[in-house]
Amino acid sequence: MDYSELLKVTGILLQYLLPTLKIFGYTLAFSIPLGMVVAMLKMCRFKPVSWITNIYILIMRGTPLMLQIITIYYAIPMIQTGGSDFFGGLFSGFDTRSDTYQFTALLIAFVLNYAAYFAEIFRGGIEAIAKGQHEAAFTLGFTKTQTFFRIILPQVVKRVLPASSNEVITLVKDTSLANVIAYAEIFRKAKEQMVFYSSLAPLFIAGVFYFVMNAVLTVVFNFIEKKLDYYQ
Amino acid sequence: MSVLEIKNISKSFGTLDVIKDISFSVEKGQVVSVIGPSGSGKSTLLRCATMLEKVDSGYIAYGDNIMVSNDAAGRAKYSDKATLNKIKLSTGLIFQNFNLFPHLSVLRNITEAPVCVLKKDKNEARQTALELLDKMGLSDKADSYPCQLSGGQQQRVSIARALALDPEILFFDEPTSALDPELTGEILKVIRTLAEDNMTMVIVTHEMAFARDVSDHVIFMDGGYIVEQGEPNEIINNPSSERMRTFLKRIIEK
Numbered sequence: 001m002d003y004s005e006l007l008k009v010t011g012i013l014l015q016y017l018l019p020t021l022k023i024f025g026y027t028l029a030f031s032i033p034l035g036m037v038v039a040m041l042k043m044c045r046f047k048p049v050s051w052i053t054n055i056y057i058l059i060m061r062g063t064p065l066m067l068q069i070i071t072i073y074y075a076i077p078m079i080q081t082g083g084s085d086f087f088g089g090l091f092s093g094f095d096t097r098s099d100t101y102q103f104t105a106l107l108i109a110f111v112l113n114y115a116a117y118f119a120e121i122f123r124g125g126i127e128a129i130a131k132g133q134h135e136a137a138f139t140l141g142f143t144k145t146q147t148f149f150r151i152i153l154p155q156v157v158k159r160v161l162p163a164s165s166n167e168v169i170t171l172v173k174d175t176s177l178a179n180v181i182a183y184a185e186i187f188r189k190a191k192e193q194m195v196f197y198s199s200l201a202p203l204f205i206a207g208v209f210y211f212v213m214n215a216v217l218t219v220v221f222n223f224i225e226k227k228l229d230y231y232q
Numbered sequence: 233m234s235v236l237e238i239k240n241i242s243k244s245f246g247t248l249d250v251i252k253d254i255s256f257s258v259e260k261g262q263v264v265s266v267i268g269p270s271g272s273g274k275s276t277l278l279r280c281a282t283m284l285e286k287v288d289s290g291y292i293a294y295g296d297n298i299m300v301s302n303d304a305a306g307r308a309k310y311s312d313k314a315t316l317n318k319i320k321l322s323t324g325l326i327f328q329n330f331n332l333f334p335h336l337s338v339l340r341n342i343t344e345a346p347v348c349v350l351k352k353d354k355n356e357a358r359q360t361a362l363e364l365l366d367k368m369g370l371s372d373k374a375d376s377y378p379c380q381l382s383g384g385q386q387q388r389v390s391i392a393r394a395l396a397l398d399p400e401i402l403f404f405d406e407p408t409s410a411l412d413p414e415l416t417g418e419i420l421k422v423i424r425t426l427a428e429d430n431m432t433m434v435i436v437t438h439e440m441a442f443a444r445d446v447s448d449h450v451i452f453m454d455g456g457y458i459v460e461q462g463e464p465n466e467i468i469n470n471p472s473s474e475r476m477r478t479f480l481k482r483i484i485e486k
């Protein structure tokens with residue numbers, strides 16, 4: 001490939017950066033809050049809730065994300081047509097022929113998967129906060145909600161940051177899995193260009209894209225960790 | 233009326249009876265020391281008095297506010313939330329290992345509860361906190377974080393934090409046990425000053441000389457019971473029970 005071709009491929013891949021970032025951004029925006037909820041459910045004192053949550057986490061962490069993406073993508077239309085009234089009704093909101101269905105299915109898979117990972121990180125972080133913090137807050141008259149948001153959560157954030165940043169960096173790379181259902185993002189386009197030019201260069205360029213994104217994220221996370229370094 | 237009145241409280245963890253039929257009261261301005269071997273239930277007693285644990289039966293009241301009393305079946309029945317909250321704010325507990333909030337500055341550790349719980353004005357809370365820090369000899373530490381302080385300083389901050397809610401009574405659970413011996417003096421001095429200011433206090437301690445000098449009343453616990461209680465000189469210099477004598481001998485030998 002010559003220089004102008006490389007430039008052209010770079011330009012094409014740059015256009016598909018947005019879909020990649022879309023998967024990345026939406027997944028984080030939904031999976032972090034959902035992960036928090038799942039962590040709470042797993043810590044629920046009513047055991048059946050905790051067990052069911054644990055089964056969900058085990059499945060999400062124990063099977064490949066690629067398998068989950070494909071399964072969800074094909075399962076929703078199948079349930080709509082072949083499923084019982086109840087399940088069919090449950091998924092009737094999805095128009096599987098619409099342009100956005102592909103992205104919706106992807107997002108469901110990514111969010112469900114990443115929420116499970118975040119949940120385990122958050123739960124570990126919450127449980128690692130010493131009992132004495134809750135007790136001190138209690139004797140000072142803080143309500144449970146105040147205790148959680150003012151005393152526990154800020155300390156949890158600091159504790160879970162290293163593990164969470166690992167997840168976030170993995171997510172950048174995992175967005176490439178979207179290509180298994182032919183979603184047009186950087187990786188899929190790079191593969192197309194690779195075949196078109198019979199050259200590995202497009203893949204290399206895609207690699208540089210992922211690398212730069214993660215380099216930026218690493219800098220950001222290091223900055224936040226430094227900011228939180230003022231205690232302990 | 234007593235600041236604190238405890239009547240016949242019992243508490244067990246599973247099959248382990250930790251507090252057995254304990255009764256005593258604390259008058260305004262009184263300093264009560266609780267002594268006894270480790271595992272005798274002293275911490276549990278303070279935790280029951282501050283609602284960190286619930287008693288199985290018995291009666292606890294702060295002034296007019298009844299925290300818990302027995303129902304017809306003789307089981308503990310706690311009062312409504314409003315009363316319990318009132319009690320919570322009128323009592324303070326100083327922990328053995330301070331339990332300061334590590335992510336908040338010394339000042340915010342002290343102002344957080346007055347501002348969030350009592351809805352005090354921020355500047356007013358700040359002013360009170362600075363005065364308390366001054367009293368604790370920590371005026372220069374307002375903007376520090378707990379991890380930057382010595383154990384003795386941290387404990388003084390935790391005392392200031394409890395005082396910021398202007399409690400009727402303060403409980404101390406071995407406030408010097410986590411400290412190096414050379415730092416215990418500064419905490420004992422602070423408690424002495426509080427005693428001179430007529431603060432009502434219940435102090436679990438292993439410092440016999442301190443208990444004798446500062447308190448008006450000493451309670452000796454062993455095996456979940458109050459074995460002896462009374463005037464400090466009498467109890468410590470002239471114990472009537474064998475268990476108390478053995479305990480004192482062991483402490484002196486240490």
Ligand SMILES: Nc1ncnc2c1ncn2[C@@H]1O[C@H](COP(=O)(O)OP(=O)(O)O)[C@@H](O)[C@H]1O
Binds near residue numbers: 271
């Ligand atoms: N949360 C708990 N669960 C079970 N046992 C406990 C608990 N807290 C205290 N105990 C037991 O109660 C007894 C009294 O403990 P504690 O009140 O801490 O004694 P002290 O403060 O006098 O050393 C000990 O045997 C201790 O193991």
Ligand SMILES: [Mg+2]
Binds near residue numbers: 274275276405406
């Ligand atoms: Mg104890």
